[in-house]
Amino acid sequence: MITLLGHFFRRMLTRGRLIGLIALSSLAAIVVWLSQGGEFGRGEVYPTAVTTAGVTFAIAVLILTVGTLRDERDGGTLPYIYMRPIPRTGFAAASIAGGAATAIVIGVGAWIATVLGSLAGGVDLSETFAGLSLFVTAAIGYAAIFVPLGYLAPRSLLFGLGYVVVLEQIVGFMVNGVAQLSIWRIAVSIYADIAPTVPSAMEDVLGPVTPGVTDGLIKIGIVLVVGWLVLTWALKERDAV
Amino acid sequence: MTDTVVITEVSKWFGFKVAVSDVTISFGSGVTGLLGPNGAGKTTLMRLVAGLQKPSQGKITVLGQDPREHVDVYRKMSLVPEDEAMYERESARRFIQTMARLGKIDDPVGKTEDVLRIVGLTDAADRPLGTFSKGMRQRAKVASALVTEPEVLLLDEPLNGADPVQRAELIRLFKELGAAGRTVIVSSHVLAEVERMADRVVAMVDGRLAAVGSVATIRAAMTDRPRQIYVECSDPRRLASALFRTEGVVGVHLEADRLRVEASDARAVADHLPRLAVENGVRVTDLQPADESLESVFRYLVGSR
Numbered sequence: 001m002i003t004l005l006g007h008f009f010r011r012m013l014t015r016g017r018l019i020g021l022i023a024l025s026s027l028a029a030i031v032v033w034l035s036q037g038g039e040f041g042r043g044e045v046y047p048t049a050v051t052t053a054g055v056t057f058a059i060a061v062l063i064l065t066v067g068t069l070r071d072e073r074d075g076g077t078l079p080y081i082y083m084r085p086i087p088r089t090g091f092a093a094a095s096i097a098g099g100a101a102t103a104i105v106i107g108v109g110a111w112i113a114t115v116l117g118s119l120a121g122g123v124d125l126s127e128t129f130a131g132l133s134l135f136v137t138a139a140i141g142y143a144a145i146f147v148p149l150g151y152l153a154p155r156s157l158l159f160g161l162g163y164v165v166v167l168e169q170i171v172g173f174m175v176n177g178v179a180q181l182s183i184w185r186i187a188v189s190i191y192a193d194i195a196p197t198v199p200s201a202m203e204d205v206l207g208p209v210t211p212g213v214t215d216g217l218i219k220i221g222i223v224l225v226v227g228w229l230v231l232t233w234a235l236k237e238r239d240a241v
Numbered sequence: 242m243t244d245t246v247v248i249t250e251v252s253k254w255f256g257f258k259v260a261v262s263d264v265t266i267s268f269g270s271g272v273t274g275l276l277g278p279n280g281a282g283k284t285t286l287m288r289l290v291a292g293l294q295k296p297s298q299g300k301i302t303v304l305g306q307d308p309r310e311h312v313d314v315y316r317k318m319s320l321v322p323e324d325e326a327m328y329e330r331e332s333a334r335r336f337i338q339t340m341a342r343l344g345k346i347d348d349p350v351g352k353t354e355d356v357l358r359i360v361g362l363t364d365a366a367d368r369p370l371g372t373f374s375k376g377m378r379q380r381a382k383v384a385s386a387l388v389t390e391p392e393v394l395l396l397d398e399p400l401n402g403a404d405p406v407q408r409a410e411l412i413r414l415f416k417e418l419g420a421a422g423r424t425v426i427v428s429s430h431v432l433a434e435v436e437r438m439a440d441r442v443v444a445m446v447d448g449r450l451a452a453v454g455s456v457a458t459i460r461a462a463m464t465d466r467p468r469q470i471y472v473e474c475s476d477p478r479r480l481a482s483a484l485f486r487t488e489g490v491v492g493v494h495l496e497a498d499r500l501r502v503e504a505s506d507a508r509a510v511a512d513h514l515p516r517l518a519v520e521n522g523v524r525v526t527d528l529q530p531a532d533e534s535l536e537s538v539f540r541y542l543v544g545s546r
Contacts, residue, residue: 003339003342003343007339007343010331011328014330075326076322076324076325076326077324077326077327077328078293079291079293079320079322080322080340080385082293083291083292083293083315084312084315084340084343084345085312085313085315085316085344085345086312086343087312236309237295238295239288239293239294239295240293241288241293241294
């Protein structure tokens with residue numbers, strides 16, 4: 001399983017992708033940096049930055065993780081790894097873990113950029129650590145959705161964009177139940193519970209989702225288990241090529 | 242001979258397209274050639290045996306187990322896929338080592354060096370696969386399949402892109418594996434290629450089995466088939482009347498400025514034609530088989546079953 005995870009990690013995380021996707025994920029940091037010294041206060045800038053990150057980071061992770069197995073299927077290399085004595089449960093776990101690990105690398109890059117942007121504005125370093133939880137939990141949650149989606153659907157990138165843009169950003173603001181399914185909001189709820197100070201305007205980002213580390217982690221855990229079960233089923237029941 | 246791969250009443254369809262239709266056959270040790278024109282269903286059958294696709298109907302066992310259910314089968318079965326795709330940025334050595342590790346074999350590093358030597362890629366082993374020629378890629382794929390020392394080896398068009406020397410080497414290797422008691426199933430659309438390495442041939446067309454037997458049996462079936470030959474000459478009418486009286490000729494048709502000769506025995510016609518031309522003072526300028534494609538041969542075989 002470790003070999004398979006390493007294989008995914010090596011194949012997905014090319015230098016070009018690393019630079020491009022970290023740059024995309026760092027748009028929020030640029031928002032923070034550009035707002036320094038402006039007329040808007042921290043309470044107004046932060047929700048905008050978090051929402052921006054919610055879109056750009058989600059898209060970056062989507063681009064990266066949806067290809068974990070989809071690239072192998074479309075490229076014709078899946079038989080090399082599929083035809084190995086690895087139980088499908090382990091194969092599914094390694095695939096999601098590989099996707100999550102690469103997404104975390106992008107998340108850490110985006111977080112570092114955000115920290116640098118915040119420090120330039122005089123924010124205390126201790127306040128920035130909570131942001132890491134935001135990117136890490138989101139990376140894991142998104143990978144649990146996008147890796148199985150990539151294996152199952154030929155137009156997975158399109159479906160993924162539908163989830164990020166339509167479901168999370170539009171429908172999620174209007175429908176209470178859908179907001180609870182938003183990986184980004186779940187990640188923000190964990191962040192909001194950990195962060196020493198959270199601007200009140202962040203409530204707009206969270207919507208009906210209440211801050212809480214335990215609840216957030218349970219939700220991410222459920223998403224992980226469901227993603228793993230779906231992928232295991234797909235690997236067993238669906239054609240691999 | 243113990244059957245290692247058993248296919249029972251297997252069909253596979255994709256929507257309305259039937260790729261494999263009600264195939265029942267088994268394979269044992271030695272080299273078996275899976276022969277058929279493009280689109281005959283060879284690759285789909287290979288993928289079904291490999292467990293990459295699930296049969297729509299029927300059952301497949303490899304070494305007594307269903308590969309879709311028991312992944313342990315993959316300790317003893319390997320596939321060389323037809324697709325050219327590989328991990329372009331990885332070196333051949335790293336690629337094969339990874340496959341060896343995923344195959345959970347002992348001494349993956351040592352075994353990798355062994356198979357690199359067998360396929361003659363030791364010197365190029367550290368180059369990225371993306372820089373390899375088609376023939377070198379084929380050899381790297383074969384090496385990745387051999388590294389786990391499989392009992393069942395599935396080779397989908399393994400000689401594609403290999404030059405004549407590499408072909409000879411690979412054919413020798415496959416024959417050695419077959420002689421050592423491994424089950425080697427090689428798909429190809431080139432009869433001459435299969436003839437050089439396989440003891441037994443399974444011919445497929447339109448997803449169905451067309452013929453099963455020794456290479457000699459398939460050859461005989463193909464020779465018995467009526468054939469059509471186009472003959473271009475200086476006086477088609479005169480030659481046509483002479484051909485009508487010739488043994489092995491079933492019919493002669495005048496088409497524009499050439500003849501289409503239907504023959505029950507093409508070889509006899511070929512033997513008689515020069516003599517007839519000389520006797521009748523006709524100059525033959527061109528002689529072409531009208532339906533010599535492998536596909537037409539296989540269709541004949543299917544029709545005769």
